[in-house]
Amino acid sequence: MKQHLVSMNDLSTEEIMDILKMAESFENGEQWSPSKKTFAANLFFEPSTRTKTSFEVAERKLGLDVIPFESGSSSLLKGESLYDTVKTLESIGIDVAVIRHEKDNYYDELINKVNLRIINGGDGCGQHPTQSLLDLYTIKQEFGAFEGLKVAIVGDLRHSRVAKSNRDALKSLGADVIFSGPSEWFIDSADAKCNFNLDEVVETVDVLMLLRIQHERHFSLTAISADQYHQKFGLTEEREKRMKNTSIIMHPAPVNRNVEIADSLVECERSRIFKQMENGVYIRMAVLKKLLEQ
Amino acid sequence: MKQHLVSMNDLSTEEIMDILKMAESFENGEQWSPSKKTFAANLFFEPSTRTKTSFEVAERKLGLDVIPFESGSSSLLKGESLYDTVKTLESIGIDVAVIRHEKDNYYDELINKVNLRIINGGDGCGQHPTQSLLDLYTIKQEFGAFEGLKVAIVGDLRHSRVAKSNRDALKSLGADVIFSGPSEWFIDSADAKCNFNLDEVVETVDVLMLLRIQHERHFSLTAISADQYHQKFGLTEEREKRMKNTSIIMHPAPVNRNVEIADSLVECERSRIFKQMENGVYIRMAVLKKLLEQ
Amino acid sequence: MKQHLVSMNDLSTEEIMDILKMAESFENGEQWSPSKKTFAANLFFEPSTRTKTSFEVAERKLGLDVIPFESGSSSLLKGESLYDTVKTLESIGIDVAVIRHEKDNYYDELINKVNLRIINGGDGCGQHPTQSLLDLYTIKQEFGAFEGLKVAIVGDLRHSRVAKSNRDALKSLGADVIFSGPSEWFIDSADAKCNFNLDEVVETVDVLMLLRIQHERHFSLTAISADQYHQKFGLTEEREKRMKNTSIIMHPAPVNRNVEIADSLVECERSRIFKQMENGVYIRMAVLKKLLEQ
Numbered sequence: 001m002k003q004h005l006v007s008m009n010d011l012s013t014e015e016i017m018d019i020l021k022m023a024e025s026f027e028n029g030e031q032w033s034p035s036k037k038t039f040a041a042n043l044f045f046e047p048s049t050r051t052k053t054s055f056e057v058a059e060r061k062l063g064l065d066v067i068p069f070e071s072g073s074s075s076l077l078k079g080e081s082l083y084d085t086v087k088t089l090e091s092i093g094i095d096v097a098v099i100r101h102e103k104d105n106y107y108d109e110l111i112n113k114v115n116l117r118i119i120n121g122g123d124g125c126g127q128h129p130t131q132s133l134l135d136l137y138t139i140k141q142e143f144g145a146f147e148g149l150k151v152a153i154v155g156d157l158r159h160s161r162v163a164k165s166n167r168d169a170l171k172s173l174g175a176d177v178i179f180s181g182p183s184e185w186f187i188d189s190a191d192a193k194c195n196f197n198l199d200e201v202v203e204t205v206d207v208l209m210l211l212r213i214q215h216e217r218h219f220s221l222t223a224i225s226a227d228q229y230h231q232k233f234g235l236t237e238e239r240e241k242r243m244k245n246t247s248i249i250m251h252p253a254p255v256n257r258n259v260e261i262a263d264s265l266v267e268c269e270r271s272r273i274f275k276q277m278e279n280g281v282y283i284r285m286a287v288l289k290k291l292l293e294q
Numbered sequence: 295m296k297q298h299l300v301s302m303n304d305l306s307t308e309e310i311m312d313i314l315k316m317a318e319s320f321e322n323g324e325q326w327s328p329s330k331k332t333f334a335a336n337l338f339f340e341p342s343t344r345t346k347t348s349f350e351v352a353e354r355k356l357g358l359d360v361i362p363f364e365s366g367s368s369s370l371l372k373g374e375s376l377y378d379t380v381k382t383l384e385s386i387g388i389d390v391a392v393i394r395h396e397k398d399n400y401y402d403e404l405i406n407k408v409n410l411r412i413i414n415g416g417d418g419c420g421q422h423p424t425q426s427l428l429d430l431y432t433i434k435q436e437f438g439a440f441e442g443l444k445v446a447i448v449g450d451l452r453h454s455r456v457a458k459s460n461r462d463a464l465k466s467l468g469a470d471v472i473f474s475g476p477s478e479w480f481i482d483s484a485d486a487k488c489n490f491n492l493d494e495v496v497e498t499v500d501v502l503m504l505l506r507i508q509h510e511r512h513f514s515l516t517a518i519s520a521d522q523y524h525q526k527f528g529l530t531e532e533r534e535k536r537m538k539n540t541s542i543i544m545h546p547a548p549v550n551r552n553v554e555i556a557d558s559l560v561e562c563e564r565s566r567i568f569k570q571m572e573n574g575v576y577i578r579m580a581v582l583k584k585l586l587e588q
Numbered sequence: 589m590k591q592h593l594v595s596m597n598d599l600s601t602e603e604i605m606d607i608l609k610m611a612e613s614f615e616n617g618e619q620w621s622p623s624k625k626t627f628a629a630n631l632f633f634e635p636s637t638r639t640k641t642s643f644e645v646a647e648r649k650l651g652l653d654v655i656p657f658e659s660g661s662s663s664l665l666k667g668e669s670l671y672d673t674v675k676t677l678e679s680i681g682i683d684v685a686v687i688r689h690e691k692d693n694y695y696d697e698l699i700n701k702v703n704l705r706i707i708n709g710g711d712g713c714g715q716h717p718t719q720s721l722l723d724l725y726t727i728k729q730e731f732g733a734f735e736g737l738k739v740a741i742v743g744d745l746r747h748s749r750v751a752k753s754n755r756d757a758l759k760s761l762g763a764d765v766i767f768s769g770p771s772e773w774f775i776d777s778a779d780a781k782c783n784f785n786l787d788e789v790v791e792t793v794d795v796l797m798l799l800r801i802q803h804e805r806h807f808s809l810t811a812i813s814a815d816q817y818h819q820k821f822g823l824t825e826e827r828e829k830r831m832k833n834t835s836i837i838m839h840p841a842p843v844n845r846n847v848e849i850a851d852s853l854v855e856c857e858r859s860r861i862f863k864q865m866e867n868g869v870y871i872r873m874a875v876l877k878k879l880l881e882q
Binding site: 037039041065067068069070072073074075076078079080084085087088089090091092093094 | 632635636637638641642644645648649656658659660841842843844862863865866868869
Binding site for chain 2: 625627629653655656657658660661662663664666667668672673675676677678679680681682
């Protein structure tokens with residue numbers, strides 16, 4: 001495996017399956033700690049509860065020492081670059097840095113220049129590999145395998161950090177992936193070919209993967225309101241009733257209730273939304289182990 | 295004991311006495327840790343040094359792993375509700391959440407819906423049960439028992455998170471409780487009957503419990519200035535001299551020096567203000583143990 | 589040793605050498621932990637990445653429990669004084685507080701009044717003793733001794749927290765110290781006598797200690813621009829080529845690239861800038877051990 005995990009493209013199919021297997025071991029209670037005292041820092045330059053807390057818990061479960069980093073009171077306020085900040089942390093003894101930053105590909109200025117390990121916790125509208133991995137793990141846990149599964153990804157493909165990498169990973173693992181959403185939010189013309197009306201596919205999909213409308217402002221990019229979005233692309237109670245018995249609902253959260261999904265369905269029986277969060281801890285433990293072992 | 299501690303009303307007199315006894319054990323050096331790795335998070339949506347730090351120390355003394363949570367960089371900024379935030383933390387593996395929130399009864403949307411334990415670290419003008427418990431512990435430590443003690447609560451009864459619960463708990467434990475303060479700040483008409491001029495009671499009380507003027511803005515609710523307040527309801531050097539040898543001064547802090555109490559008296563011999571802070575750690579260890587043991 | 593370390597003046601030459609020796613032991617892998625559970629808090633009222641993180645790592649390497657303190661959400665917002673805040677932390681059980689504060693000599697209101705240990709992490713334009721110590725350690729590590737070394741301190745002497753104490757310490761340890769910089773930024777008239785044109789000394793110095801221009805606003809105190817500063821007082825590529833083979837470059841960081849030093853030289857072979865950061869951890873471990881042992 002590479003020294004850093006910044007994109008799903010860093011991982012071969014074999015490595016993905018290996019991480020999912022390791023996550024399963026952690027879920028089943030396996031214990032692992034690095035052989036020497038190891039320091040982690042979580043550098044989140046954008047708001048986060050889920051991902052940051054998930055990494056914090058994963059790191060502590062592995063016995064790492066977590067050094068607090070608050071972007072709002074760091075020397076970045078004195079004009080220090082991200083490179084100098086990360087190089088500083090490395091000099092002080094940090095072994096692994098988890099970074100979320102609003103700039104696409106922020107990691108380009110770090111790769112091959114720093115010796116600590118970097119895990120990308122989300123870059124701009126780019127990648128969020130541990131989210132992709134926890135999505136894959138949640139699906140594998142449910143269905144055992146990916147071959148022949150029908151997965152619909154619904155919503156804001158363009159601004160999503162996981163839609164594109166989930167599409168690529170799921171396809172290479174043998175799943176059939178289709179899309180639904182406002183065409184302004186498609187990533188590329190290939191998506192358009194796979195575009196389906198939600199009402200046509202809701203009865204046949206195994207996995208309905210709803211994407212978060214990233215920011216209210218994104219509504220301005222399309223002509224529809226939150227309510228219209230819900231009626232056209234959201235999971236309404238009526239649509240949920242038409243889903244197959246065995247099919248599941250996923251969402252990266254935080255959910256905009258009654259936009260992407262009806263309030264009453266967030267914790268319904270087929271929802272895996274909170275299970276995804278639990279799974280995130282196991283996935284991050286697995287990724288940390290993989291990077292620290294080498 | 296209940297699953298959560300959000301109000302003094304959650305506790306029977308027996309449970310209160312049990313917690314005080316356990317706090318005494320911790321003060322005397324008792325060690326206790328949960329049998330499995332346990333995660334705590336402290337969600338403070340209002341400024342705090344004392345209560346937050348006190349919980350942080352108590353949690354670590356019990357060997358808990360404390361996961362940082364900063365309201366200013368959480369997904370609440372993305373519009374996530376308190377319920378979704380707490381449910382997220384639960385999914386990620388947090389076992390106990392201490393919450394301070396500006397909204398009265400914020401916990402109503404959590405009780406019976408989440409499985410982790412909640413300790414209320416203060417809600418709006420509502421409750422602050424661990425502060426009440428540490429006040430009771432400080433009194434018991436001093437006098438051995440509550441029966442027959444004369445306790446005067448002085449100041450802003452209405453906006454205080456502890457005045458009402460201290461009044462109720464002290465009465466049920468056998469103490470005689472009286473009040474002094476601007477009548478605009480009484481809680482109910484019952485208080486008015488117990489209203490005394492501070493100069494009339496200062497020589498007879500065993501415990502003088504001064505309340506913090508919560509916010510400067512509260513002065514606008516009454517007609518008097520900070521200086522007038524000090525002269526009428528504050529503990530001046532002159533009044534302190536007239537107190538009984540054995541009587542003590544309490545204040546939840548932070549103190550507004552020369553308003554509720556003369557600057558020179560904050561650390562005088564009969565002041566238990568900093569002892570209250572020390573006791574807070576033992577009380578919080580006791581409460582955490584009680585909730586985590588079940 | 590004294591109870592606190594707030595200034596280099598707190599230390600005798602013997603104590604300085606003792607700390608440097610202890611830092612060397614820590615760099616060579618020595619382990620030490622206090623015999624009882626020990627709590628540290630880092631109170632940083634000004635932005636910091638380096639110093640705060642360095643203390644956090646040092647504290648954890650010694651097995652201390654570090655209690656988070658965020659000035660932005662503390663009771664200082666309720667008007668609490670620094671004294672009351674520190675006294676509160678002491679009451680709650682904090683054993684050692686590292687404090688950075690924008691006010692010169694903020695510690696005067698704490699010394700002799702609190703029982704916990706205080707380490708000054710920087711006060712206004714005053715002192716920053718652990719930075720001085722790590723500078724001394726870096727020099728000693730390179731040259732073995734201080735006698736006869738020629739050290740040039742270049743830049744903003746007036747606003748630097750280390751220039752004056754480094755000058756005094758280096759002189760008393762036997763080094764020859766000279767200065768270069770805009771005369772508006774000299775500390776006192778004695779400096780003027782030691783003022784040299786950088787081009788005259790660059791070939792003969794053993795240590796070139798560049799100071800950070802503290803804030804862009806300081807440029808307004810002098811008549812020159814950032815670019816002019818670089819040409820006159822900065823380490824350009826041309827000047828670096830004229831330095832002795834064995835001489836080294838130091839800078840407390842964060843560096844203003846292409847102002848105090850050319851971008852390409854920050855990580856050049858003779859630069860000890862990131863080594864200084866690493867050394868800071870060992871120095872802070874040594875200082876913490878010294879204060880906690882007594």
